[in-house]
Amino acid sequence: xxxxxxxxxxxxxxxxxxxxxxxxxxxxSMRELAGALGMQGGSLYAHISGKEDLLxxxxxxxxxxxxxxxxxxxxxxxxxxxxxxKAMRRHIRVVADNMDSATxxxxxxxxxxxxxxxxxxxxxxxxxxxxxxxxxxGIEQGTFRADLDVRMTSNLxxxxxxxxxxxxxxxxxxxxxxxxxxxxxxxxxxxSETSAAGSGMTGAGxxx
Amino acid sequence: xxxxxxxxxxxxxxxxxxxxxxxxxxxxSMRELAGALGMQGGSLYAHISGKEDLLxxxxxxxxxxxxxxxxxxxxxxxxxxxxxxKAMRRHIRVVADNMDSATxxxxxxxxxxxxxxxxxxxxxxxxxxxxxxxxxxGIEQGTFRADLDVRMTSNLxxxxxxxxxxxxxxxxxxxxxxxxxxxxxxxxxxxSETSAAGSGMTGAGxxx
DNA sequence: CCTACCGATCGGTAGG
DNA sequence: CCTACCGATCGGTAGG
Numbered sequence: 001x002x003x004x005x006x007x008x009x010x011x012x013x014x015x016x017x018x019x020x021x022x023x024x025x026x027x028x029s030m031r032e033l034a035g036a037l038g039m040q041g042g043s044l045y046a047h048i049s050g051k052e053d054l055l056x057x058x059x060x061x062x063x064x065x066x067x068x069x070x071x072x073x074x075x076x077x078x079x080x081x082x083x084x085x086k087a088m089r090r091h092i093r094v095v096a097d098n099m100d101s102a103t104x105x106x107x108x109x110x111x112x113x114x115x116x117x118x119x120x121x122x123x124x125x126x127x128x129x130x131x132x133x134x135x136x137x138g139i140e141q142g143t144f145r146a147d148l149d150v151r152m153t154s155n156l157x158x159x160x161x162x163x164x165x166x167x168x169x170x171x172x173x174x175x176x177x178x179x180x181x182x183x184x185x186x187x188x189x190x191x192s193e194t195s196a197a198g199s200g201m202t203g204a205g206x207x208x
Numbered sequence: 209x210x211x212x213x214x215x216x217x218x219x220x221x222x223x224x225x226x227x228x229x230x231x232x233x234x235x236x237s238m239r240e241l242a243g244a245l246g247m248q249g250g251s252l253y254a255h256i257s258g259k260e261d262l263l264x265x266x267x268x269x270x271x272x273x274x275x276x277x278x279x280x281x282x283x284x285x286x287x288x289x290x291x292x293x294k295a296m297r298r299h300i301r302v303v304a305d306n307m308d309s310a311t312x313x314x315x316x317x318x319x320x321x322x323x324x325x326x327x328x329x330x331x332x333x334x335x336x337x338x339x340x341x342x343x344x345x346g347i348e349q350g351t352f353r354a355d356l357d358v359r360m361t362s363n364l365x366x367x368x369x370x371x372x373x374x375x376x377x378x379x380x381x382x383x384x385x386x387x388x389x390x391x392x393x394x395x396x397x398x399x400s401e402t403s404a405a406g407s408g409m410t411g412a413g414x415x416x
Numbered sequence: 417c418c419t420a421c422c423g424a425t426c427g428g429t430a431g432g
Numbered sequence: 433c434c435t436a437c438c439g440a441t442c443g444g445t446a447g448g
Contacts, residue, residue: 026234027319030443042445043417051443107315111235152390155375156368163367182360190398238427250429251433259427 002037009047011037013061014100016054021103025055025111055108056116062105063123065094070130080138081188084157087134089180091161095168096176102165131157135191144191157187210245217255219245221269222308224262229311233263233319263316264324270313271331273302278338288346289396292365295342297388299369303376304384310373339365352399365395 002011015036019028030051031041048054069090073083095102109120131154138144144153160183168179210219223244227236238259239249256262277298281291303310317328339362346352352361368391376387 022318024232024234024316024319026232029441031441040418041443042419042421045444046417108232110230111232148394149390152387153394155371156391156394159367159371160364162374163363163371166370167363179360182357183364186356186361186364186395186398188398190394190396237425239425248434249427250435250437253428254433 012044012047013054013057017058017100017104020055020058020108021100025104025108052113052116055104056112058101058104059109059112059116059120062094062098062101063120065098065101066091066127067123069094070127074130074133080134080141080143081192084134084138084188085181085184087131088157088161088184089177092164092168092180092183093176095161095164096170096179099165099168099170106162106165128154128158138191142193145193148191153191160187220252220255221262221265225266225308225312228263228266228316229308233312233316260321260324263312264320266309266312267317267320267324267328270302270306270309271328273306273309274299274335275331277302278335282338282341288342288349288351289400292342292346292396293389293392295339296365296369296392297385300372300376300388300391301384303369303372304378304387307373307376307378314370314373336362336366346399350401353401356399361399368395 002015004011006014012033016028016033019033019036023032030044034041034044037044070087073087073090076083076086078086105120109117112120132150135144135148135150135153135157139146139148139150161180164179168176174182210223212219214222220241224236224241227241227244238252242249242252245252278295281295281298284291284294286294313328317325320328340358343352343356343358343361343365347354347356347358369388372387376384382390
């Protein structure tokens with residue numbers, strides 16, 4: 001079942017992501033994981049040091065992906081609406097391209113040990129902060145309505161991009177960018193000061 | 209710790225909701241649950257028939273709450289924007305007033321046995337259907353823009369109302385109705401055909 | 417990577 | 433509602 005060409009550690013990581021996302025961390029036994037990889041329970045420990053290490057790696061990996069996707073946008077000098085669209089594209093792409101680990105990220109992070117838990121909480125906070133900052137900039141630039149509540153606006157954005165992990169299906173009719181653009185179109189119309197609506201390159205636009 | 213005035217079964221149900229939401233269904237042992245209720249592990253089975261029955265009750269209870277909140281709105285003859293605002297208020301109120309069981313509803317339903325699983329899936333589908341129908345009506349009435357994609361629009365609404373389970377805190381500065389109204393204001397501006405925006409009784413408006 | 421095993425803990429039951 | 437117990441399964445280790 002797992003991709004034979006990858007290094008064994010990566011295979012374990014991938015299969016664990018799938019099982020943890022489907023059945024949950026605690027409901028997945030190391031013997032099930034081993035079985036899905038065609039080996040015996042005890043053999044796993046030649047490659048990994050423990051069950052929680054697997055969880056930490058998966059959650060950290062997802063955190064890193066969100067981090068890389070968003071934070072390079074921080075310094076970019078673009079109107080807030082265009083920047084938001086780019087951020088939403090990247091954010092949804094991370095979720096869609098990593099459905100298993102994204103699901104584990106959203107559901108299983110409570111089961112981490114205190115240190116790992118704190119680190120993940122910090123990461124989530126900084127993602128929140130990124131969107132709040134973006135909204136603030138948009139208001140200051142006059143791109144977004146001045147009466148927007150920054151926290152609620154970023155909450156609404158985060159709802160849209162994060163909730164995709166529950167309904168996106170790989171191979172469906174919509175690409176992650178399609179989804180991001182449709183959400184951005186609807187949201188930006190509600191955010192914009194002018195009623196001109198949906199500024200900022202809909203559809204086709206460049207990558208990234 | 210549990211409310212002494214309630215019947216024992218209800219106490220068990222409440223504490224189980226809290227523990228399942230905090231630690232997850234499989235990570236909560238029956239002995240922990242019993243301990244939190246001040247009794248021994250085996251004593252639980254004088255009141256309940258098994259661990260999964262608890263989960264089923266919690267998830268069914270949450271499903272029923274969503275059901276009751278939304279479906280009475282189905283026949284109501286109101287402009288779609290006002291109806292949407294009402295639905296979002298009720299939906300978020302169910303989440304906010306039942307944070308524990310709502311969290312269990314969103315996270316632990318995969319662990320149900322096939323029959324219970326199928327029933328819950330059906331409930332979720334009918335909630336989806338409610339919002340899609342509402343959006344369709346809004347377009348037909350001319351209240352919403354004709355170029356809205358029904359499925360993506362209802363997805364966006366559901367994202368906003370469901371995701372509240374991750375960040376709402378009881379006793380915070382915002383009431384569930386405040387949250388619903390702010391989300392509705394932003395969304396409805398993006399949905400409306402006219403650029404007049406935010407129709408449909410903002411703020412104060414009647415209950416329900 | 418396997419076999420064989422460890423102590424611990426699980427959900428649940430019997431009998432009172 | 434408690435005590436005492438059941439078989440099953442858990443994560444992990446030793447030795448090869």
